[in-house]
Amino acid sequence: MASLRQLGEDFFTCPLCLERLTDPRTVPCLHTFCRGCLTQYVSKVAHDWKFSCPVCEVEINGNAQGQKLHSVDQWVDSFVFNTFIATVSKIKAARAAEKACDICRQERVLVEASAWCMECLEMLCEDCHRVHGRSRASRDHKIISIDDLQNESTEKLLRPLARPLTCLTHRGKTVTRVCVDCKMAACETCTLVAHAKCRRLEELDKVSPTLRQDMHEARRRVEACRTASVISSQGLTDQLATLTRSKDASLEEVKALKEKVVQLILKKEEQALSQIESSYARQRGILTKRLRSCDLGHSALGKTCQFLDNLIALGNDVDILKNFDTVVKHINTLEKEQLPLYQQTLSTVLKFTPEKKTSEFLKNTAAIGEVKLAKANSKRTEKQESPDTAEDKAKAVSQAVAGNNRKSLQQKRKDPQAGKVLPSRDTKSAEMAPKPKLIATFSGRENSDTMKTDFRDIVSFADGSIVVMDTQFRNKRLKKFNPRGKLISHIDPGDCPASMALIPDSDLVVSLPTVKELVLLSGAGTLVIKAHISTSKSYFSLAASTDGVIAAVVPLPPDGPCVDLLSFTGEILHSLPLDRGKETVVGMTMQGDITLSYVAVSQQVIRRPTSIECDELDNAYITDVETHKVHKISSSGQYCKALLSGKDGLRNPKVLCRMEEGGVAVAQGNGDIKIFVIPQQP
Numbered sequence: 303m304a305s306l307r308q309l310g311e312d313f314f315t316c317p318l319c320l321e322r323l324t325d326p327r328t329v330p331c332l333h334t335f336c337r338g339c340l341t342q343y344v345s346k347v348a349h350d351w352k353f354s355c356p357v358c359e360v361e362i363n364g365n366a367q368g369q370k371l372h373s374v375d376q377w378v379d380s381f382v383f384n385t386f387i388a389t390v391s392k393i394k395a396a397r398a399a400e401k402a403c404d405i406c407r408q409e410r411v412l413v414e415a416s417a418w419c420m421e422c423l424e425m426l427c428e429d430c431h432r433v434h435g436r437s438r439a440s441r442d443h444k445i446i447s448i449d450d451l452q453n454e455s456t457e458k459l460l461r462p463l464a465r466p467l468t469c470l471t472h473r474g475k476t477v478t479r480v481c482v483d484c485k486m487a488a489c490e491t492c493t494l495v496a497h498a499k500c501r502r503l504e505e506l507d508k509v510s511p512t513l514r515q516d517m518h519e520a521r522r523r524v525e526a527c528r529t530a531s532v533i534s535s536q537g538l539t540d541q542l543a544t545l546t547r548s549k550d551a552s553l554e555e556v557k558a559l560k561e562k563v564v565q566l567i568l569k570k571e572e573q574a575l576s577q578i579e580s581s582y583a584r585q586r587g588i589l590t591k592r593l594r595s596c597d598l599g600h601s602a603l604g605k606t607c608q609f610l611d612n613l614i615a616l617g618n619d620v621d622i623l624k625n626f627d628t629v630v631k632h633i634n635t636l637e638k639e640q641l642p643l644y645q646q647t648l649s650t651v652l653k654f655t656p657e658k659k660t661s662e663f664l665k666n667t668a669a670i671g672e673v674k675l676a677k678a679n680s681k682r683t684e685k686q687e688s689p690d691t692a693e694d695k696a697k698a699v700s701q702a703v704a705g706n707n708r709k710s711l712q713q714k715r716k717d718p719q720a721g722k723v724l725p726s727r728d729t730k731s732a733e734m735a736p737k738p739k740l741i742a743t744f745s746g747r748e749n750s751d752t753m754k755t756d757f758r759d760i761v762s763f764a765d766g767s768i769v770v771m772d773t774q775f776r777n778k779r780l781k782k783f784n785p786r787g788k789l790i791s792h793i794d795p796g797d798c799p800a801s802m803a804l805i806p807d808s809d810l811v812v813s814l815p816t817v818k819e820l821v822l823l824s825g826a827g828t829l830v831i832k833a834h835i836s837t838s839k840s841y842f843s844l845a846a847s848t849d850g851v852i853a854a855v856v857p858l859p860p861d862g863p864c865v866d867l868l869s870f871t872g873e874i875l876h877s878l879p880l881d882r883g884k885e886t887v888v889g890m891t892m893q894g895d896i897t898l899s900y901v902a903v904s905q906q907v908i909r910r911p912t913s914i915e916c917d918e919l920d921n922a923y924i925t926d927v928e929t930h931k932v933h934k935i936s937s938s939g940q941y942c943k944a945l946l947s948g949k950d951g952l953r954n955p956k957v958l959c960r961m962e963e964g965g966v967a968v969a970q971g972n973g974d975i976k977i978f979v980i981p982q983q984p
Contacts, residue, residue: 313608314391317357318343323391326384328625331360331632332606334384341378348374358602359595360635382628386613386621392423401448403427418451420444480509480623487620510619517622520629521610527636528603535596539828541650542589546827548651549582555654578652585650599640606632738966740951742977744787746969752776757969759802759913761810762961763825769810770957770969771799780812782829787975791828795821803844803852805870811852815840820852820872835872851875865890887914887922887935900939907941908933913957925955927971932958946978 316323318339325337333355335343347353351364351371364371364380371377404424406413415425419434421443426434434440469475475489482502486492493503556574610629613621747755756774763769766785772778778798782790795812796819802812809832810823820835837854839861845853851869856862863880880888887900900922910928917923920937923945930953932946946952946968954971961967966978 313612314387314394323387326387326391327378327381328384328387328628329355329362329381330628331355331358331362331602332609332625332629333357333602334387334609337378340381341374344378345374351377355602357605358598360602382624385624386617389423390612390616401425403430405430415448417445417447420446477620478506479503480506482509487623506619513619513622513626514614517610517614517626517629520633521607521614523633523637524603524606524610527633527641528600528607530641531596531600531603535593535600538589538593538596539830542586542593543827543830544651545582545586545589548653549578552578552652552654555656559656574654578654582652585652589650603636738946738950738978738980740976741965741979742785742787743951744783744975745973746770746772746781746783746975747973748781748789748792755973757956757971757973758800760957760959760967760969760975761802761804762959762965762967763804764962766961766965768959768961768967768975769802769825769829770975771802771812773798773800780810780823780829782825783975785977793823793829793831795823795831796834800842801844805852811844813841813844813854815842820844820854820868822870835870837868837872838874839866841866887924887939889920900935900941912955915958915960917960923958923960923966925958925968927954927956930954932966932968945980950978951976 314322316326316336316339317333318335321336323334323336326334327337327340328334329340335356343356344353348364352361354361364377371380401415403413403415403426406427413427413429416428417426417431418424419426419440422434422440425448426445431445434443434445469477469487469489469492472489472491475491477487477489479488479493480486480503481488481493481497481500482504484497484500486497487506488497488503497503553575556578613625617625746757751772752774754774755772755777757770758773759771761769767782767790768785769780769782771780779792779794780799780802781792784790795814797814797817799821800813800815802810804825805811805822810825810829812821812823813819814821818837818840820837820841822832822835824830824832839856841854842857843855845855845865851867854866854868856864856866865878865880866874867876867878869875878890888896890896908924908926908929910926911924912927913925915923921942922935922937924933924935925931926933929944930948931944932952932955934942934945936942946955946966952968952970953974955968956971958966958968961977964980966980968976968978970976
């Protein structure tokens with residue numbers, strides 16, 4: 303049996319205004335909205351007496367309701383007033399509100415209530431209680447004390463009468479029958495007057511058990527549709543990943559062909575690439591649209607199941623009767639239109655097949671192959687001259703503790719002047735240095751987000767794609783965008799993420815400090831969770847990891863402040879203590895030796911730091927949300943300059959990350975993501 307505590311706030315919340323439901327109206331797809339919100343929404347989006355439900359996007363056709371519509375208000379009034387939700391909402395509000403008599407309140411007098419009428423759903427003081435009990439219209443009402451209102455079970459509050467139900471149309475008359483044709487409860491007077499021409503009038507006691515059994519069957523059928531949407535969503539997700547991999551493979555084949563024939567088929571190569579991209583975009587659009595439809599369907603059907611569960615558990619016979627016809631119609635629509643779509647599969651891949659003449663040309667033209675091989679060998683020679691060793695990667699561990707700083711700073715070199723704030727050595731050259739260039743701006747929000755965002759972290763992959771961590775409580779997800787700002791995928795890693803870092807093979811590791819977990823995700827294509835790792839401490843910041851090692855930060859006692867080196871199984875390999883104060887940037891080696899200690903001696907330099915990043919030369923970059931700047935600190939611990947500022951179009955920078963070829967991506971407090979190119983100084 304469900305209780306008021308088990309009914310979440312979303313059960314009483316309007317999906318349009320996100321406030322408590324007022325005058326709740328249920329549309330044919332069983333989603334409920336405030337009457338005023340629904341009227342405003344329908345007035346804006348309805349066309350030819352049709353509109354889509356804002357929750358599940360099912361089309362609602364006013365012309366199919368069998369009545370002549372003249373206004374939006376008339377149309378909205380034709381939707382069922384949800385007495386079940388209204389009643390439960392009144393009881394919940396009564397338990398939480400101040401205990402004042404509702405009747406006296408209408409006369410603008412506050413009198414302490416002592417009783418609650420379970421049928422009028424009103425608070426009563428002692429005087430109103432006596433009048434209520436003497437009135438012919440209300441003397442048979444069941445009245446309980448305020449203490450019983452707080453402690454009584456929800457079932458007894460919603461079903462207060464042991465005696466038969468009273469007819470709402472004819473006071474004093476008892477409901478004895480059900481008109482199956484009109485789907486209404488009826489007393490003897492209703493039977494003779496309003497339902498005289500109706501053919502199917504059944505006894506209430508006989509119909510009630512059957513209705514509840516049918517409602518249970520309806521609940522089972524909705525759950526079957528919901529399960530089918532989950533299976534279809536998983537299948538479409540796999541198909542999108544397969545499509546992406548096949549696209550990448552096709553592009554590699556095209557590029558391999560280009561390397562052999564170079565300029566002779568350059569135009570053909572461009573045509574092939576364009577064809578693959580357009581085919582991929584078209585098919586991906588189809589799959590993405592179906593995936594979004596399945597996700598919406600799953601979420602919407604979940605709310606439908608919740609409504610039916612609560613209606614079955616808490617609703618009286620009249621509530622079930624009023625909703626039964628709508629429920630059956632919606633289920634038939636689901637099984638007829640939506641279920642076949644969930645069960646369809648679109649397993650599609652891209653395959654590149656070279657022209658036969660091109661293959662023969664490559665086979666008989668050895669000179670072109672020789673020219674290209676010479677260029678490829680020269681590139682491989684250059685790469686072999688500067689390999690990345692595992693030993694070099696192992697040196698990239700450090701920590702930044704600067705107010706709200708979370709990201710890690712790479713190893714810094716020792717300097718006797720560390721900690722001092724020094725101006726740039728060459729002011730003239732700094733003034734003549736080329737300015738940063740803003741090359742892209744796009745929104746980090748998606749359609750399902752609220753208007754606010756709270757970016758906690760950002761990383762960039764080698765292909766230019768960007769992943770941002772949004773911890774706003776209604777969003778709470780990782781979002782992956784391509785370099786042009788198009789959303790690739792999003793995923794909820796669980797609980798409340800705090801930091802993330804790139805690990806080998808284009809994967810991500812995310813920290814969940816409140817549950818003491820690390821989450822490993824695949825970053826290739828769409829974001830997919832690979833594993834959950836339990837840890838013994840709560841880690842609030844992660845550094846770029848080396849092969850088999852993750853640098854994680856514990857900022858607060860009793861476990862911190864310290865930097866732990868973790869294995870990919872969550873085992874602590876080594877713990878490095880930190881004791882440098884709250885406003886200090888610290889660089890250290892894997893063995894814990896301090897190589898850098900920078901302290902801002904003036905608030906005019908760095909006022910409110912929020913994140914830190916470093917480059918291959920061990921220079922540090924700190925975002926300052928209050929001064930709208932990105933500050934640069936040299937590898938020797940000296941303050942250099944403001945790398946980016948409001949003059950460059952920066953506003954409330956929250957987090958940043960470095961990209962390939964001198965790019966810097968910055969996530970702002972307003973939800974925008976900006977990409978800059980920082981020219982290298984001569």
